[in-house]
Amino acid sequence: MLELKNIESGYGETRVIHGLDLTVEAGSVHALLGRNGVGKSTTLKTIIGQLSLTAGQIRFDGTDTSDLNPYDIARLGVAYVPETRDIFGALSVRENLELAGRLAPAEGASWDVDRVLDFFPNLADRMSNGGHELSGGEQQMLAIGRALMMEPRILLLDEPTEGLAPIIIQQIFTKLNQLKTEGMTILLVEQNFNFAAGLADMISLVGRGQIVWQGTADALKTDTEAHEKWLGV
Amino acid sequence: MFHQTPARSFTLAVVLAALVAYATFGGFFAREIVIEIAILAILAISLDFVAGFGGMVSLFHGAVMGLSAYGYSVLTAKFGIHPIPAAFAGIFLAASFGAAVAAIASRTSGIFFIMATLAFGQMLYTIIFKSRWLGGDDGMGGIPRFDASWIGLDFNDSLQFAIFAVFGIAVCYGIAALLLRSAFGRTMCGIHGNEPRMRALGVSTWKHKTAAFAISSAIAGVAGVFAAQHTQYISPELLFWTVSGEVLIVVILGGLGTLVGPVLGAAIFVLLKHEVGNYTDHWHIVVGLLLIVTVMAGGRGIYGQAEHWITGRSRKARESLNA
Numbered sequence: 001m002l003e004l005k006n007i008e009s010g011y012g013e014t015r016v017i018h019g020l021d022l023t024v025e026a027g028s029v030h031a032l033l034g035r036n037g038v039g040k041s042t043t044l045k046t047i048i049g050q051l052s053l054t055a056g057q058i059r060f061d062g063t064d065t066s067d068l069n070p071y072d073i074a075r076l077g078v079a080y081v082p083e084t085r086d087i088f089g090a091l092s093v094r095e096n097l098e099l100a101g102r103l104a105p106a107e108g109a110s111w112d113v114d115r116v117l118d119f120f121p122n123l124a125d126r127m128s129n130g131g132h133e134l135s136g137g138e139q140q141m142l143a144i145g146r147a148l149m150m151e152p153r154i155l156l157l158d159e160p161t162e163g164l165a166p167i168i169i170q171q172i173f174t175k176l177n178q179l180k181t182e183g184m185t186i187l188l189v190e191q192n193f194n195f196a197a198g199l200a201d202m203i204s205l206v207g208r209g210q211i212v213w214q215g216t217a218d219a220l221k222t223d224t225e226a227h228e229k230w231l232g233v
Numbered sequence: 234m235f236h237q238t239p240a241r242s243f244t245l246a247v248v249l250a251a252l253v254a255y256a257t258f259g260g261f262f263a264r265e266i267v268i269e270i271a272i273l274a275i276l277a278i279s280l281d282f283v284a285g286f287g288g289m290v291s292l293f294h295g296a297v298m299g300l301s302a303y304g305y306s307v308l309t310a311k312f313g314i315h316p317i318p319a320a321f322a323g324i325f326l327a328a329s330f331g332a333a334v335a336a337i338a339s340r341t342s343g344i345f346f347i348m349a350t351l352a353f354g355q356m357l358y359t360i361i362f363k364s365r366w367l368g369g370d371d372g373m374g375g376i377p378r379f380d381a382s383w384i385g386l387d388f389n390d391s392l393q394f395a396i397f398a399v400f401g402i403a404v405c406y407g408i409a410a411l412l413l414r415s416a417f418g419r420t421m422c423g424i425h426g427n428e429p430r431m432r433a434l435g436v437s438t439w440k441h442k443t444a445a446f447a448i449s450s451a452i453a454g455v456a457g458v459f460a461a462q463h464t465q466y467i468s469p470e471l472l473f474w475t476v477s478g479e480v481l482i483v484v485i486l487g488g489l490g491t492l493v494g495p496v497l498g499a500a501i502f503v504l505l506k507h508e509v510g511n512y513t514d515h516w517h518i519v520v521g522l523l524l525i526v527t528v529m530a531g532g533r534g535i536y537g538q539a540e541h542w543i544t545g546r547s548r549k550a551r552e553s554l555n556a
Contacts, residue, residue, distance in 0.1 A: 074435035103435040
């Protein structure tokens, strides 16, 4: 569904991704793991067009998105939940959700505000609160809810567990698992190994801007050498 | 996000009623002041629409207003076209110019955006200043006011024209408030808050900014039509960048991003100019000091500061009740 072929990208003069190849199959959960600064988040930002490619090609469902604008890529159904969550503080929870739903394709719409509230009941009590009044966990739920309002065909999640309490992480895990069962394609960037291993059908380890290992979570657990080399600190 | 709170509705109603009362009981000179306030207030609403809610500060709103005034004046005084279609044409001209400038300038942001709007505004000023056909620096006269005899009104009467101008504030405020409450306004707030995020949500942000400027410029165009009809004479001075600077001061003085603040700011600014101007030519010093005080107090502006105090107090009162 999503194919990255030999891509290169980075920030200004600094190149972070050096010829990365990755394929995410439709309906699967694919996790990118690796140490800090190896290019995991950069990969996501390149997929959504926030950073432009200096080489290589990205295809989403057969469409070449390499030169498209970020908003055109978003309209193809690529929804991105940034690490910083980026909730609009000046807007209420409801307004944050409606904003994202406005540009979603009308036909076959399956997500609306009510369904997001069913999905994340914590948000229901906070509907009229400003975005700046939410806790970290609520912000994360709103950020995911906002992405779902876009009727995504793939969900890109950048460290959804960062800075959250274990009980909230558990809740988010359950919800993402539920989305997986419903057939949502997810590309997940994580530092939390157990969280990622529990969700992912496939894991790719990123090192120095390339994919250095690929396999299932079980294979990674037994491959202590790869684990040590690319994840150990 | 814009909220039309009861406090804002009340303030707007009080200011508009005070203007009508002042015009009614104050004689000819008071009516001139009321019309001047109304024109500045409409221009301030148009600037607050993009600057206060979209974060796009512009220094060409004076030029946009002037363009519409020239459009209206040329069509009526030179070509004898009926004032109503001429007014719409002037407003359309202003909106098109605003959209074109924004389409180019909104690829930049911050100081570069401001400088780009300043440059385009000054270009327009220079073109009109140099044009012999438009009267150059002598300006143009013989501009008619709307003929409202079909509803029994006479806009050549200063009182009726002043009330008509105050009505213009109410209409422009209403249009701006409705748009800001709509999905359009919400998207604009989102772009202000985090533009890359809005793009990732599928919004073509520069198109949206261009549309916002077109709307803002149309409102500035309404101010231009009033300005041309008010003095029935226009000169390139209307387009000079200091006019844009002045309206920016009015918006900040009244309360950026409050919509009603700029209306209040326009009233205070014009009254200060005339009242202090009676004693000294250096009325700018008083406005300057007032501006420094409001900015130092937190930059909320006169209305914004009052709102901040009142909501702070009512919150404290609620907390002490709960305790």
